[in-house]
Amino acid sequence: GTGRNEGKGWKRFQSYKGEAALPKEAESLRIFVDRKAQTIILPIHGFAVPFHINTIKNVSKNEEGDFTYLRVNFQTPGQLAGKKEDTPFEDPDATFIRSVTYRSADGHRFDTLSKQITDLKKEVNKREQQKKEMAD
Amino acid sequence: MTTQFDAIFHGLSPELGKFRIAASGMAWKGVDSDKMVAISSADIKWAQWLRVARNYQLRVGLKDRSREIFDGFGREDHDKLSQLLKQHFSVTLETKEVSFKGWNWGVTDFQGEDLAFLVSNKASFELPLSEVANSNIAGRTEVSLEFTTPSGSKKSKGAPDEMVEIRFYVPGTVNRDRGSDA
Structure with a gap:
């Protein structure tokens, strides 16, 4: 390989070591923020899918009719330039999840989330x- | 002889039920609705075991290429279930590995009626294509899938969050200047 990410500061991270570490709250089929693991767990068609906070860019919320929509935006390559692209990626040629949107009739819960x-x-x-400042 | 497992879900339904296995087949019966799902032994072709949100899932492949899923098994049910499937239907309970790494990058793979997202060669999640209501390609590298949502979703305590859309960033559709060293 060309190793274009070597030395650029991409740090390996991981939410859980194995399935036994998945918190009980995942059972609810609702979005859950696991602060200890620095992870958001999204229910995707019966699966409990963890996303480390490092993969997340931001969230946005809006209301439409009886529902509140919560959109989780992820870090991906090729996002619109604006800021300089300084986020390194382990494998920029992979397929990335860019966003996932949920709806709920419980707007308060989505506010909290x-x-x-x-x-x-x-x-x-x-x-x-x-950490960066300490290292300097 | 019939073996029963309590507190099992059928599909993605919130209703708990009892799951039974015997030489004649398997069946699930809802506790509240008395809804019943029965599979006869002749129809059972394969079985998989995987970790999902509601603990462990038993996935049963049928002769007509459809499948049934049952959630809520405990880790300790594996050996018993594996033995029963072997004994009654001569079917091996295969374990499907699931990723809990927390990464948002991987590989998409069409597996039968599903679009699977794999992280480090393990399943992260699967999307049934039958529930995709609409799909879009934007700017050659972004693919979005919209899902059908039940129209009558009422406000109820503890209702699941409904995924309405997922967007993928798919590079590689543009010419690469470095061979395939991925």
């Missing part, structure tokens, strides 16, 4: 920033 995800993202970013 949206806040939990945003807060976790902020917390992790802040910690990364501090």
Whole structure:
């Protein structure tokens, strides 16, 4: 390989070591924020699919009729330039999940989820920033 | 002789039921609705075991190429179930590996009626194509799938969150200048 990501700071991360580590809350078939594992678990057709907070870009929420929609946006290559593309990827040629959208009649719960995800993202970013500063 | 497993779900339904296996076949009966699903032994072709949201899933492949799924088995049910399937139907319970890495990149793979997303060669999730209501390709590298949602979804405590859309970023459709070293 050409190793174009070598030395660019892509760090390997993982939500759970195995299926036994999946939290009980995944059973509800509802989105769950597992702060300890820095992971959001999305219910996708019966599967409990973890996404590490590092894969998540942001969340957006809107209301339409009786439902609230929550959209989880992920980090992917080839996103519109605006900021400089400094996010390294392990395999930029893979297929990426770019976003997943859910709806719920319970708007309050989606408010809470949206806040939990945003807060976790902020917390992790802040910690990364501090690590960087310490290293300098 | 019949063996019974309690607190088992059929498909994605929220209703709990009893699941029974005997030499004649297998059956699930809902506790609240008395709904019944029966599979006769002659129709059973294969069986899979995998970790899903509601604990472990037994997936049964049928002669007509359809399948039935049952969720809610415990890890400790595996050996018993495996032995019963072998004994009654001469079917091997295969384990399907599932990824819990938490990555959003992988490979899409069409498997029968499903679109599977694989992370490190393990299943991350599967989408039944029969439930795709609409699909779109945007800008040559983005594919979106929209799903049908039950129209009568009422506000109820503990209702599952409904996925309405997923978008994939699919590079590689544009010419690559480096061979296939992926």
